[in-house]
Amino acid sequence: MNGEPLESLARLKERFQQLPGVGPRSAERLAFFVLREPKEFAESLSNAILDIKQKIIHCKTCFNLTESDPCAICSNPRRDRSEIWVVEQPKDLISLERTGLVQGVYHVLMGHIAPLEGVEPENLTIDALVQRVRDGSVREVVLALNPTLEGDGTSLHIQSLFSEFDVHVTRPARGLAVGSQLEYATPSMLESAIRGRSKLS
Amino acid sequence: MIHPLTPRISQTTNQPTSRRLGFSYHTRMAVFTDTAIVLNRIDFSETSQILVFMSKEHGKVRAIGKGTKRSTKKRFAVGIDLLEVGYLSWSSKHERSETLATLTEWKQIRMFGGLREKLSRLYSAQYVAEITARMTEDWDPHPELYDALFASLLDIGNAEEPVDAVVQYQLALLNATGSLPRFDACQRCQRSNDLSHFSSFEGGMICRHCEAGQVEKREIGGETLRRLQGATSSTARIGPFSVLNYHISHQLGREPMLAQKVVPSSKQRLVE
Ligand SMILES: [Zn+2]
Ligand SMILES: [Zn+2]
Numbered sequence: 001m002n003g004e005p006l007e008s009l010a011r012l013k014e015r016f017q018q019l020p021g022v023g024p025r026s027a028e029r030l031a032f033f034v035l036r037e038p039k040e041f042a043e044s045l046s047n048a049i050l051d052i053k054q055k056i057i058h059c060k061t062c063f064n065l066t067e068s069d070p071c072a073i074c075s076n077p078r079r080d081r082s083e084i085w086v087v088e089q090p091k092d093l094i095s096l097e098r099t100g101l102v103q104g105v106y107h108v109l110m111g112h113i114a115p116l117e118g119v120e121p122e123n124l125t126i127d128a129l130v131q132r133v134r135d136g137s138v139r140e141v142v143l144a145l146n147p148t149l150e151g152d153g154t155s156l157h158i159q160s161l162f163s164e165f166d167v168h169v170t171r172p173a174r175g176l177a178v179g180s181q182l183e184y185a186t187p188s189m190l191e192s193a194i195r196g197r198s199k200l201s
Numbered sequence: 202m203i204h205p206l207t208p209r210i211s212q213t214t215n216q217p218t219s220r221r222l223g224f225s226y227h228t229r230m231a232v233f234t235d236t237a238i239v240l241n242r243i244d245f246s247e248t249s250q251i252l253v254f255m256s257k258e259h260g261k262v263r264a265i266g267k268g269t270k271r272s273t274k275k276r277f278a279v280g281i282d283l284l285e286v287g288y289l290s291w292s293s294k295h296e297r298s299e300t301l302a303t304l305t306e307w308k309q310i311r312m313f314g315g316l317r318e319k320l321s322r323l324y325s326a327q328y329v330a331e332i333t334a335r336m337t338e339d340w341d342p343h344p345e346l347y348d349a350l351f352a353s354l355l356d357i358g359n360a361e362e363p364v365d366a367v368v369q370y371q372l373a374l375l376n377a378t379g380s381l382p383r384f385d386a387c388q389r390c391q392r393s394n395d396l397s398h399f400s401s402f403e404g405g406m407i408c409r410h411c412e413a414g415q416v417e418k419r420e421i422g423g424e425t426l427r428r429l430q431g432a433t434s435s436t437a438r439i440g441p442f443s444v445l446n447y448h449i450s451h452q453l454g455r456e457p458m459l460a461q462k463v464v465p466s467s468k469q470r471l472v473e
Pocket of ligand 2: 387388389390391392407408409410411412
């Protein structure tokens with residue numbers, strides 16, 4: 001650009017570039033777009049951005065993202081509080097919720113145990129989960145973590161914490177993807193499917 | 202150092218077993234393929250990861266996996282998990298290139314399912330992966346170490362008490378990287394009896410008569426020493442693990458992150 005540098009434009013471009021998946025070219029296009037739009041657009045955009053930081057909080061019970069505490073799921077009287085679905089991230093909760101099949105409530109761990117990255121059990125919301133199970137009449141804890149090595153490690157850790165509790169610790173079935181072709185399944189999918197085969201009746 | 206513009210076609214690789222699939226003059230990128238084990242994966246962006254592999258014939262490979270974390274591409278749709286074994290293809294400017302390679306394909310061959318059944322197995326396996334990644338160099342082939350790693354993950358996956366399998370691997374790794382301590386003789390006077398202390402700096406045992414002159418040292422118990430000298434009848438586990446972990450920590454400049462998960466420091470002891 002010739003002439004004097006437009007400092008405020010450069011600053012906005014720099015901010016856009018910090019967003020995931022936005023490179024320098026896209027950042028520039030976005031910045032120019034905001035510049036061209038009427039002032040109202042810029043105001044509503046910046047307000048929307050501020051709002052999510054000010055209004056969205058973590059539910060103190062399940063740690064889901066919410067605008068009111070407790071969240072809509074925790075405060076719904078029709079949900080089964082004796083069944084807790086444990087997930088790593090709020091987006092996992094959204095996926096499960098979308099199925100419409102989960103009757104219970106949730107608990108978001110906010111990650112998984114990863115010793116190599118310095119993430120220890122105390123960095124997650126595991127203590128709060130233990131407290132919920134200790135306090136309430138929880139019958140089943142479903143460990144719906146990612147089926148990765150870290151996810152499985154976190155599940156084993158949580159399971160060990162509940163060994164003296166009168167609670168069923170389960171995890172969702174794993175193995176072949178429904179609708180896929182067996183010949184294209186990976187060895188680990190096949191291994192899980194073979195070990196976890198279930199009776200047809 | 203070979204100039205990057207030198208045509209690679211005529212270049213003989215220093216590894217006769219090294220397989221290079223193709224070479225494009227257009228991009229000056231060479232494609233390599235090998236069997237490998239995933240040692241580590243670090244999130245790099247929303248969709249990409251940096252993956253660290255131990256390959257059978259090319260040693261450690263670090264490659265960026267574009268789309269391996271959250272994939273829009275079908276070939277990485279299932280993701281790449283830690284400690285699985287697969288066929289690895291990657292492209293790199295040339296062999297021994299110091300720039301990060303690019304992962305082009307990963308086809309899982311197997312996983313070690315037993316590791317996921319017990320926390321002690323999982324942590325032991327992650328320790329083994331961590332020390333492998335940190336003690337080896339990129340492009341430094343160690344087929345024997347790859348085999349030892351594979352065998353170790355199998356053993357750990359079946360073990361009631363995995364520490365012994367870890368000790369076995371610590372020895373194999375130190376041997377492969379040329380830093381295996383000497384446990385058979387005093388490193389100061391060469392005597393083979395009265396061995397009482399281990400010194401990482403001296404690279405092995407020192408005897409009762411020489412130990413006063415060495416500041417960096419740890420007292421070693423008889424059973425621990427017997428195990429480290431190769432006696433498989435020895436029942437010592439924690440001692441040998443602790444000595445080798447101590448030595449590895451010295452080589453690395455700090456203790457491996459997973460060491461405390463294999464044997465907590467309150468239980469680590471050198472006298473056994
Ligand atoms: Zn809630
Ligand atoms: Zn001596």
